[in-house]
Amino acid sequence: MTGLDHVAVDTLREWLPEVREARTTEALMAAIAHDRGIDVDELAAWYGWSTAEATATVDAIDSPSFVAEIARREGVDMEAVAAESNLSTATVVDWFDGLGDRPVPEAADVIRRYAVGSVEPLTTGSPSTVYHLSYDALAERGWSLDDPDLFEKAAESALDLPEYGRFLVEEDESILEAAERGGRSWPYACRGGACSNCAVLVVDGDVAMPGQSILSDEQIRETNARLACVGVPVTDEVQIVTGVGDLKEFADLRLPSPMDGAEPSA
Structure with missing residues (x-):
């Protein structure tokens, strides 16, 4: 043939x-x-x-x-x-x-x-849309990270910023940088992939993390954890759950943060 x-x-x-x-x-x-x-x-x-x-x-x-x-x-x-x-x-x-x-x-x-060995952050080649949902809002409503329609539930609820929203990440931005550009105050400390303060869980899509040095392979592969400060979307859309740095899986990896004690604004 x-x-x-x-x-x-x-x-x-x-x-x-x-x-x-x-x-x-x-x-x-x-x-x-x-x-x-x-x-x-x-x-x-x-x-x-x-x-x-x-x-x-x-x-x-x-x-x-x-x-x-x-x-x-x-x-x-x-x-x-x-x-x-x-x-x-x-x-x-x-x-x-x-x-x-x-x-x-x-x-x-x-x-x-x-x-020729130039390993750069992978990007979509165009802006990526990031949908975010706070872990506290998820827990308060009895939702589960395993719900296949988790973000559909969030969209249909009365949730708004800072618990739920979306924004664009440009090619040259990390998720944290784009969130801050959009007026969101998310937790962070090192801004260089060496602590878990800005940890998020990816529900859909994928995020590269060039330079991260703190999360284990198990946390990355099994819980789908990523660090927003060095996280670069590699799909056109990404769904993430934010505010997970205090969970027991990540609490020992936190650093003192300028955000500690501050009220989130978005």
Whole structure:
């Protein structure tokens, strides 16, 4: 069987002049040739691959995840980027696949920066909308963090600032910076990812934390905790529960804060 199912061959041709690694060029050329009717056995003979390797190569390029595949072949270490940003590898892969919505030269430039070891905070490439709900408001109403419609309940209730609201986070902002820009007074201390004062729980979406040094892997992976001071949204929308720094899971990681004793304003 020949032909491509998921990726337009014109898109692959756009990528050809933008890639730097021979193995990426070969993979793109193999997929283009396959679209023109060359079967995998012949491709294997051309490139010195086994038939299985030829099939796997074409399938990897002809997939919804082809941009992440290009990034890997160009030398991006997905696991290292995930570790640096305190994200799952799956989230990083999804982020690279999201580059497919950008012009090819722009997407290729981003991949090149990561391929040479430049680990930057992952962002959506556009402002992200953050919906926030305070833990106290959640507890007072008997709601649960596990409620699949938690934020729908909040939206339909009479809650307003400071318990519930939304704001935009620009590309160059942390969640805390954007909250403060919007007039919200959220708890913080170090502002550098070394305490739990600004901890939030992510209910939906995902948030990178380059530079954080205090939360454990268990807190990040199992409770979905993030630090607002270094938290950078990597999805177009994020839902977070705020004011969790005093919970027993995080209380020992707090620092004295200029906000202690102050009434929250938003």
